[in-house]
Amino acid sequence: MSVVTVQLGQAGNQAGHAMLQCMWDHHASQASKSDSVHRFFRESKRCGGCHVARAICVDTESKVISHINEMQHQAPKSWTYDQARTLFTKRGAGNNWANGYYNYGRAHVPDIVNMIRLEMEACDLVEGFSILQSVAGGTGSGLGAAVLDALQDEFPHVPSWAKIIWPHETGETVVQSYNCVLSMAHAYQACDGILLFENDHLQDICHRMLRLKRVTVQDLNKVIAQQLVAALSCTREASLDDFSQMSPVNSSFGQVLREACPHPDYKLLRLRLVPQMPPTYQAFTRYEWAPLLKTASAMLNAGAHLEEGFHRARPLQNAARSATGTTRALVTAATGTVAAHAATADLTSQTPLYPHPPAEPPFLAPPPEALVQGRHGTEDNTSTAIARGGNACVSQLYFCHGTDLASGALRDVGTTTATPKVFASRSNDRTRIAGNGKAVALLSNEKALAHPLRVTSSCLSVKSPAAKTPQLAAHHNTIKPNHTTRPQDYYYSHKRARTHARPRKRPQRAVSHKAWRLYRHRAFLHQYSAYGLGAEDLHQHFLALQQVVRSYQSL
């Protein structure tokens, strides 16, 4: 039972290294190496039984790979990467998806597939591929998309699970929105599951939960690593009523993926880990299973990524009861008010995700007209929907690690849309994930996941500019004189799209039009067409991603 890790690009290699290191730290200290170690590492006869990661490292420049190899070299009694499973070129993909996909893809994908095949042959049973990549740059996104395509062609029956590092909303690279659209559209076609790690969320976790003043890239990678280890360590399916009653065999990678993505239209996943706290707090903190699970499910309901500072808005009949047991009973006293307040008009999907608590305390009674609006449900807005009926989800998987499993039970999690599944690690696996006695990772396939996508592609239902501002339309026509298929006309014909369309309320949402805006102004397109990606191809990717956003919004 083993998983082949594929690390692509700078971010993919850094995060992959952090993940494997974290997996090693958590599991390898035991006398007998646990199943999780065998899942990600193999024993190599060549170096006298030392452990080698079942990993393939690919990058278009040499620095990161040689750096992580150097680090593994210096750490004795640890694990290593197999040099024969490493491929790097020198020139870099230059943040250009088309360069990575076409240029490097054509040249190196056969070699990469071959390395993956060799690594698979070293496994007794391949459970799946775990692919780590970022989508802002050129290597992870472009070459990554080519590798995903090839994996689907070559090994169609092996489950592939992409872990995608999503860039900061304020921009890591200027062309990130193009790269995101292109690689997400590919990944959606080629993968069985896509787990998103948003850098903004990771940074919030570091700042507010881990209380770090200055957040380094290594810190972000550590958070990713811990979350991934919690979800990818070997666990067994447990009964909802008593976690100690678990299935006799480890649940496979494919099984988890099947549970998490039950429908081909819903492949996006998000991972939450509770509790997250600075290491110095851990010695003074004890957790019980019930509050941990409650917190996790409340976070899911609110679409929040932090344990604190979100509206614990939940279906009213459950609210008062379920909020009492939680670790931070910040809003218990006024749960009813909060739920109503959460439904007010200007609450948006960003607000629950927002790192800071809202400026006005939730105890304040909302203005009466807002209440009325909330009651009648006039807003057709994801966010309000999230706030009103909870964050609809397709699946929710709880990975429970820790002691005293018999006391754990999952009842009344407040979400009606999907039955929760619980996977627990065996109690003799003393995994100290998050350094605590107990930790819960929640893998969810939820409506709020459309949010990061919307940042890049939400702009797709376009009303004809001529209908509203003639001078604007004239302006657009002058900018793209050679544009034959005008996208706005195309989308205009989508009647359903139009009926669903509502004007955006908030100015900060303007950023969500980014990729589309760039595309409409033909900005940076020449960089992509230089490597063979035309405007029409880009347009197809926009369409594909629109489908995803729409699926999620119809939840």
Next chain:
Amino acid sequence: MTQSVVLQIGQCGNQVGRQFWERALKEHAEYNEDGTFDESLNTFFRNVDTRFTPARDLPLKRGAQIASLRARAVLIDMEEGVVNEVLSGPLADVFDTHQTVTNVSGSGNNWAVGYFTYGQTHKEQISDTVRIAVEQCDCLQSFILLHSMGGGTGSGLGTYVLELLHDEYPSVYRFVTAVYPSKDDDVITSPYNSVLAMHQLQQHADCVIPVENQALQDIVEVVDHQTKGRLKRNSAVTGPDTKKSKPWDRMNSIVANTLLNMTSSSRFAGSLNVDVNEITTNLVPFPGMHFLTCSLSPLYDLADVRVPPRRLDQMFSDAFDPSFQLAKCHPRKGILTACALMVRGNVEVSDIRRNIDRVKSKLHFVKWNQEGWKTGLCAQPPVGQRHALLCMANNTCLHETFSNVRSRFLQLYRKRAFRHHYTTHGMDEDRFTAALASLDHLLSLYSDVEATSDSEPQQLPDIDVL
């Protein structure tokens, strides 16, 4: 790691180049303690065995000692003065006579002489010299050209070389650092030379960093005024202490530092690498719009211990201050289409995010690219500094710089003054009009961006989310 070849053309180019190599050596000496020839040193230098002529490359192995360093450079000048000075100066050891292309008579401040006359006569020699330098690289990423725009050799032969490189090595990135003349320039034909050279830059360069003499002078003056001689020895601007240094050495050192910071991320390890090819992808939104404003901060550090060191955040504010720009322009007044922040030293990703959030309210990004940031983190700071920031941006404030060039060109061109100097050296009359048209095209690109920004409201009314 990839390699870069530096081509320094003309008097100005060679003087900037001298500063560049001096500082590059200093930087590598600082971080290469055991004297081995490593990957990062390989970017700009070769390790050679001097017992052979021409010197032979030694293989790049782990732990190989430095035998003798040779710069990956080609020195071109049509006068011998500066090149000879370099070859007889302290840097003599890093250059070979095989790396130089010289003549004795100079170009007489005439673009046509540089481009046509010397271009023709020295084509073979330059082409061979460059080819030898290229063949010594195992993975060539970029050419860095240093030349001025006002003179004859730099602008004429410099742009001829650029065209040659475009022909022979189309996939290698060409970065040009072009030094624009000041308004009160002593060369009367400099407007002609600049516009004719601009035409070439627009066609053949991947990225151009315009540097104005006036801006550099102002920076040096400000630094002198602020520091009053208490400058730390290793600041970006050198102190006025050395007797031998010429006045423009200090100005050139700013340009040299800019180039070092630009390439730092491809030479040293970092948690967010920015290779030079990423600069073109991220900062050039439309073909032809590849002129970037640059600013370097902090420019100076005080040796005086009583003065508190400048804060980290100050560095990001300074980057958008007009007095820190390498070209005379006001970045806050222009419209940004893209902006790269390349940080070196003890700075973390959260510091960058915080400062982006802070400075972005003061900047005008074009409406269709509100979040056009590119960020880079390199672990190694410049020598003697704790951290440094290089900000490169595609900003429409260059509009003003280029329209000044244009109006000065028109002043002469309307009267047809000095034109015969150019036509007698084999230049076609049409080249003036073509050059002017291409400059107009560039200016229209900038006005287009400015117009888009004005006409589009904050929120596009015509786009809706499902």
